[in-house]
Amino acid sequence: MAPAKPAESQVGAERSAAVRPDGPDGARLRALEERMAELEAEVARRVEVERTLRESENRFRLLAENSVDVVWSMDLEGRFTYVSPSIVRLRGYTPQEAMEQPLERMLLPEGLKLFHEQVGRVLADLAARGDSDRSGTFEIEMPRKDGTRVWTEVTASVMRDLDGKVVGIQGTSRDITWRRQAEEERRRLQEQLLQAQKLESVARLAGGVAHDFNNLLSVILNGSGFALDTLPEDHPARPDLLEVIRAAERAASLVHQLLAFSRRQALQPVPLNLNRVIAGIEEMLRRVLGEDIELVCRPAPDLWLVRADPARTEQLLMNLAVNARDAMPDGGRLVIETGNVEVDAEFAGRHHGMVAGPHVLLSVADTGCGMDEQTRARIFEPFFTTKDRNKGTGLGLSTVHGIVQQSGGHLWVYSELGKGTVVKIYLPREPAAAEVEPPPPAVAPARLTGDETILVVENEPAVREVAARALRAAGYSVLLAADGEEALRVVERFAGPVHLLLTDVVMPRLGGWPLAQRLVAAHPGLKVVYMSGFAGNVVEGHEELEAGASFLAKPFTTTALVRKIRETLDAGVGAPARPLTPPPGFEAEPPGPERLAAALRDLPVEARARLREAVVAARRARILELLDGVAARWPAEAAELRRLADGFDYEALRGILDR
Numbered sequence: 001m002a003p004a005k006p007a008e009s010q011v012g013a014e015r016s017a018a019v020r021p022d023g024p025d026g027a028r029l030r031a032l033e034e035r036m037a038e039l040e041a042e043v044a045r046r047v048e049v050e051r052t053l054r055e056s057e058n059r060f061r062l063l064a065e066n067s068v069d070v071v072w073s074m075d076l077e078g079r080f081t082y083v084s085p086s087i088v089r090l091r092g093y094t095p096q097e098a099m100e101q102p103l104e105r106m107l108l109p110e111g112l113k114l115f116h117e118q119v120g121r122v123l124a125d126l127a128a129r130g131d132s133d134r135s136g137t138f139e140i141e142m143p144r145k146d147g148t149r150v151w152t153e154v155t156a157s158v159m160r161d162l163d164g165k166v167v168g169i170q171g172t173s174r175d176i177t178w179r180r181q182a183e184e185e186r187r188r189l190q191e192q193l194l195q196a197q198k199l200e201s202v203a204r205l206a207g208g209v210a211h212d213f214n215n216l217l218s219v220i221l222n223g224s225g226f227a228l229d230t231l232p233e234d235h236p237a238r239p240d241l242l243e244v245i246r247a248a249e250r251a252a253s254l255v256h257q258l259l260a261f262s263r264r265q266a267l268q269p270v271p272l273n274l275n276r277v278i279a280g281i282e283e284m285l286r287r288v289l290g291e292d293i294e295l296v297c298r299p300a301p302d303l304w305l306v307r308a309d310p311a312r313t314e315q316l317l318m319n320l321a322v323n324a325r326d327a328m329p330d331g332g333r334l335v336i337e338t339g340n341v342e343v344d345a346e347f348a349g350r351h352h353g354m355v356a357g358p359h360v361l362l363s364v365a366d367t368g369c370g371m372d373e374q375t376r377a378r379i380f381e382p383f384f385t386t387k388d389r390n391k392g393t394g395l396g397l398s399t400v401h402g403i404v405q406q407s408g409g410h411l412w413v414y415s416e417l418g419k420g421t422v423v424k425i426y427l428p429r430e431p432a433a434a435e436v437e438p439p440p441p442a443v444a445p446a447r448l449t450g451d452e453t454i455l456v457v458e459n460e461p462a463v464r465e466v467a468a469r470a471l472r473a474a475g476y477s478v479l480l481a482a483d484g485e486e487a488l489r490v491v492e493r494f495a496g497p498v499h500l501l502l503t504d505v506v507m508p509r510l511g512g513w514p515l516a517q518r519l520v521a522a523h524p525g526l527k528v529v530y531m532s533g534f535a536g537n538v539v540e541g542h543e544e545l546e547a548g549a550s551f552l553a554k555p556f557t558t559t560a561l562v563r564k565i566r567e568t569l570d571a572g573v574g575a576p577a578r579p580l581t582p583p584p585g586f587e588a589e590p591p592g593p594e595r596l597a598a599a600l601r602d603l604p605v606e607a608r609a610r611l612r613e614a615v616v617a618a619r620r621a622r623i624l625e626l627l628d629g630v631a632a633r634w635p636a637e638a639a640e641l642r643r644l645a646d647g648f649d650y651e652a653l654r655g656i657l658d659r
Contacts, residue, residue: 068175069172070087071086072172073168074168076167090144106143107140111141114140115140119169122158123166135171140152151175151179151180152176153174154171157169215555217554219466221555225245227241246624269307269308270307272305272308272310273305274313275338277313277317278299278317281314282297288321293332298335300338304340306429306430309407311651323397324364327369327421328368333367335366343359351410354426355428359426363422365421367420368421369418370416376413404425448559448562449566450474450569452477452500453479453494454471454479454565455480456479456481457484457504459483459508460504464482476565483507484514487501491519498526501526503529505530512530528568531556550568597657603626603629612654615657624645
């Protein structure tokens, strides 16, 4: 029989007994046990890492999928490996659609270039410095699925695996369209403010230059006139003196436009319906534009009233039409529209200086060549022009700007090369219930002479002497003073009555307005005529002249001066002073309005139309040129009409033309 097998326990015991702790097998066993413990610890660690990773991934996914920003990752080949659901709100794509799109289709060409540059910079920094935390932030415009665009702030950084190896790029994309729009709006408002400040500075300079230049022109015009009166008709110096006078008249016309730009011209604002102004000037505009330009007028029904000067509004429309005509040399279309608009706070906030509320909109749009942004930014600067030197002075739009600003309105120009220009003018609504009828044309005084005493107060010696010489030649007694304080002393020492004060507005120590107040308070019957190189009833930085005050704009001619003095003295006076024999150079009884109107009706229809256009546009040199056609048959009437033009009395000329 076979021997019996030992029990299993006995075998194990025997084997255990065979492995001695101090033997080689005991050492191997201990090493094996230690290794097993290490493996168990590693497995436990990996399990914990995987659990932590899953928790981290769950938290990341929770954050990513609920984040307003788009969270994304891509491999080093530029293929998206993850896009969060926010992509739907930002770009209009689903995450799956976004991951299926190549980067070239997800970005615009300029954005793709910028993306590669920024990512390349991040990778280059990593290679140079080993900076794993380096990231790049940049702004790009991205296309949406529907074709619109959205401005996005992108932050990108490298993405590593568990071993630290760079395996891709990760980042976020944030919608910053609102911020870009706010920055653009801030930039645009800043540009508007800077442009307004620049124009204001130029206007101050122009006004100051005009003021001083008007004093010089007063001396040149009147001094040349005095010299001309002493020369016989055949004297060889007469043509030269006439040329000096014509040049001074042209210079005075330019100064008048500068004063309009600097908002220092005389205005007579009244409640006015712009539709009525446009209707009254429409036929003239058609002639100015020519047959190859279509004029379309679209007056709004029930248009609100504005407060504006009718003559200056006509001048504004004429200048805009002429400017538009020059922009359409091959013909085109000019559209003039009006409308009632309620300017809200949002619109007013986007246009510097505008106040919300009811306004009347006057829009003048042409289909001309348009302007680029650099040109558009400068069009209101005086003497800036893109026309040939012989076609314009560069003061047309400057005058428009000044008229609108002085009327309390605002204007903006929208233009694009090849697509035309739109000028939009916003004038505040006038609360008056009805329009005010324009005053009748001024009637020339029956005579220009007198024997009253005139106090002339002017700090410019040459202007003071010119005025005194002209008034003495017309028979008046003249007292002189260099400023207001000296004028008070002169009146105090003078024993007789002073009938009229002729004073400059702006003078050192004591100006014209406070001087007049003090003298009128002491001598209630005293008449006052203010004069200034700032041709307006308000001189910036000085008091406002009282309503209805007599005002004489510099430069003035001898005729304009003595007419204004006579008109003011005769206003409200029961019995005129005794007539004197008129001195040389003055006509005792100038032709009245009917004779002047008859003389103008004798002009050919086209010449009369051109004359009216020149009067509306306040172009004195052109007016004087056209009046030469009256002189042959109506010499006295032509001389009187020229005097009106010399004195910038365009209202009187318009009244005579309309009789």
